[in-house]
Amino acid sequence: MQQHQVLWTPTSFQREHSQMTRYIGWLESRGLGSFADYAGLHAWSVTEPEAFWQSVWDFCELHCDTPAERVLGRRDMPGAEWFPGMRMNFAGNLLRHGRGPLADHDAVVCHGEAGKAVRYSFARLFRDVGALEAWLRARGVQCGDRVAGVVTHGYEALVAMLAATSMGAVWSSASPDFGADAIIDRFGQISPSVLVLANGYRYGGRDYDRREEFARVVQGLPGLRAVLDIPVLPGLGEQTGPAVTCWSRALAEGRGHEPSFTPLPADHPVYILFSSGTTGRPKCIVHGAAGILVNHAKELVLHGDMGPGDRLMYYTTCGWMMWNWQASALQAGVTLITVDGAVSHPDLNRLWALAEQEKVTHFGTSARFLAECRKAGLQPGQRFALDSLRLLFSTGSPLLPEDYDWVYGTLPEQVLLGSVAGGTDICGCFVGCCPLLPVRRGEIQCRFLGVDAVAVDEQGRETAGRGELVCRQPLPSMPVGFWQDDDGQRYRAAYFDTFPGVWAHGDYVAFTEQGGAIIYGRSDATLNPGGVRIGTAEIYRQVELDPNIRDSLVVGRRIDGDVEVVLLVVANGELSQDQCSLLRQRIRTGASPRHMPRHILQVPEIPYTRSGKKVELAVARLLNGEGRSDNKDALANPQALDAIAGCLQKAGLLKP
Numbered sequence: 001m002q003q004h005q006v007l008w009t010p011t012s013f014q015r016e017h018s019q020m021t022r023y024i025g026w027l028e029s030r031g032l033g034s035f036a037d038y039a040g041l042h043a044w045s046v047t048e049p050e051a052f053w054q055s056v057w058d059f060c061e062l063h064c065d066t067p068a069e070r071v072l073g074r075r076d077m078p079g080a081e082w083f084p085g086m087r088m089n090f091a092g093n094l095l096r097h098g099r100g101p102l103a104d105h106d107a108v109v110c111h112g113e114a115g116k117a118v119r120y121s122f123a124r125l126f127r128d129v130g131a132l133e134a135w136l137r138a139r140g141v142q143c144g145d146r147v148a149g150v151v152t153h154g155y156e157a158l159v160a161m162l163a164a165t166s167m168g169a170v171w172s173s174a175s176p177d178f179g180a181d182a183i184i185d186r187f188g189q190i191s192p193s194v195l196v197l198a199n200g201y202r203y204g205g206r207d208y209d210r211r212e213e214f215a216r217v218v219q220g221l222p223g224l225r226a227v228l229d230i231p232v233l234p235g236l237g238e239q240t241g242p243a244v245t246c247w248s249r250a251l252a253e254g255r256g257h258e259p260s261f262t263p264l265p266a267d268h269p270v271y272i273l274f275s276s277g278t279t280g281r282p283k284c285i286v287h288g289a290a291g292i293l294v295n296h297a298k299e300l301v302l303h304g305d306m307g308p309g310d311r312l313m314y315y316t317t318c319g320w321m322m323w324n325w326q327a328s329a330l331q332a333g334v335t336l337i338t339v340d341g342a343v344s345h346p347d348l349n350r351l352w353a354l355a356e357q358e359k360v361t362h363f364g365t366s367a368r369f370l371a372e373c374r375k376a377g378l379q380p381g382q383r384f385a386l387d388s389l390r391l392l393f394s395t396g397s398p399l400l401p402e403d404y405d406w407v408y409g410t411l412p413e414q415v416l417l418g419s420v421a422g423g424t425d426i427c428g429c430f431v432g433c434c435p436l437l438p439v440r441r442g443e444i445q446c447r448f449l450g451v452d453a454v455a456v457d458e459q460g461r462e463t464a465g466r467g468e469l470v471c472r473q474p475l476p477s478m479p480v481g482f483w484q485d486d487d488g489q490r491y492r493a494a495y496f497d498t499f500p501g502v503w504a505h506g507d508y509v510a511f512t513e514q515g516g517a518i519i520y521g522r523s524d525a526t527l528n529p530g531g532v533r534i535g536t537a538e539i540y541r542q543v544e545l546d547p548n549i550r551d552s553l554v555v556g557r558r559i560d561g562d563v564e565v566v567l568l569v570v571a572n573g574e575l576s577q578d579q580c581s582l583l584r585q586r587i588r589t590g591a592s593p594r595h596m597p598r599h600i601l602q603v604p605e606i607p608y609t610r611s612g613k614k615v616e617l618a619v620a621r622l623l624n625g626e627g628r629s630d631n632k633d634a635l636a637n638p639q640a641l642d643a644i645a646g647c648l649q650k651a652g653l654l655k656p
Helices: 012-016 019-029 038-047 049-059 090-094 122-138 155-166 180-187 211-219 247-254 289-303 321-332 350-357 367-375 401-410 489-495 536-543 577-590 616-623 639-650
Strands: 006-008 106-111 118-121 146-150 170-174 194-198 200-203 206-209 226-230 244-246 269-274 284-288 311-314 335-339 362-366 391-395 416-419 421-423 428-432 453-456 467-471 503-511 517-522 549-559 562-571 599-602
Touching (some): 006 416, 038 049, 090 155, 090 321, 106 122, 118 122, 146 180, 155 170, 155 321, 155 335, 226 247, 269 289, 269 321, 284 289, 289 428, 311 321, 311 350, 321 335, 335 350, 350 362, 362 367, 367 391, 367 401, 421 503, 453 503, 489 503, 517 536, 536 577, 562 577, 577 599
Parallel strands (some): 106 335, 311 335, 391 416
Antiparallel strands (some): 106 118, 200 206, 453 467, 503 517, 549 562
């Protein structure tokens, strides 16, 4: 099968009934333009950004208490000023269905590894948010304070976030499988007033009691006024301490109070997200309320084709930006199906079975999960009734062409495969899916509306080939800054030092003639053998085809002024020299001679971040004698880095 081959095309019914088509008709009815195709709509969205973003706000029926003086004040990057003069509340928009026609409909349906699903209506969510906000206020929490959660992917995390943001507090969260040091590395920088703690979690059929570990976290955050205990594992006793309140008592204490939905400036902080922290202390990325709200509305409603009655199941943790992203679907009247625990327990069919059971319309997961399903030979479209499924999101890493083949070889023909790419930095996407466009093999469909993204060479000139992914115009979900970076120096250094006035995202990309995108991996992990830049994704695409290889990681080793490619693999059994030779030949034929690894080493496992991304940069630093990661607790499997160090040392590749 050829790259770029069309695998899916929307039917006339799908096009006509999509939210994107409704939006185009809405624009035309208001005299904002006439658009023959998506390319024309996108061109308008970047040439008339104020008209475009105001139209998204209005079409998605977002609410503000005081309208903005204009959509965009200053346009400089960094420093763009969005919706000056506006006053609004983030939680008020997400909870707008707590009263009205959808009030009794499911807002959140929670699935864990044990027990039945627990269902909560929009009205119940509204009431519980009001109760918890009252409890927070009684603990002295004020507008601008931070409320942090070490929480599982379920109902309580959503209630806590909405209660905090309703009153103007800033929400930040991590997953309960984080180590105490990793949590303190994050939350210690932002000094939360309240910590919301799960007492443990269940994963892979096993219960993990986290009370002792989290007692260390409480001790390491001296500014805490209160701790809220969530009994995720009810068989355990409550977390102890004079400032601890259990979840049920907190709600009972505040019962009867409604959310305040305090009107706040558009750029008032709503979230603090963190970089992975695998090569240094995590960056504290601050996102503003209106910018996150309007950008998520665009991505979920227009590009994700979501509306009232749809059911979104995104497998994530509360330490990954996709949790924040999916939470915003509440404003569109979408039911969130939350899933906690392991995707592979009791087997890899778990999520597909839940998609059938809950009549999921939108299923979100990682490229890694889809690759595992393909390798396991799963046939969910034949085994499960997935007639409701319309869109399958994939993110976290580039999606291989073979995974496109697997999706369109097993899932119902109506499903749009929506590969999306962006990041924590914008809590959203630069490129992704569109219900009006075809899906081409190995290719992300399009630039998102309002996103002026191009590939540039090392001099910052736009290129038709591969280059750095940059954004030439401001987006409302770009951070309002970093925490405790008053002069903005670290923020500028992170995104704007490479090409002044232009956002450099750190991905290596090419845009196709059809307007699609191919991501070749992180640009900080781009390899330069012989001075030629190649992306790690190009090598992964070839390695993934080898049935003997379960996982792999590619890094560059600097030597004698050049770079040699080092491939680490997790194999089925002992890897022979003949297998290594065949693997090199596959890479040479499928990619190029420059892609061939100089060294192939077998390792026990590949290190991943807690959001499921391969940790290339930390291994590259280790390989090039720049030291080991100081933040191994940021890894899902920190032991993998030590094992790799041993293998590199044994092979004589580890620099002193």
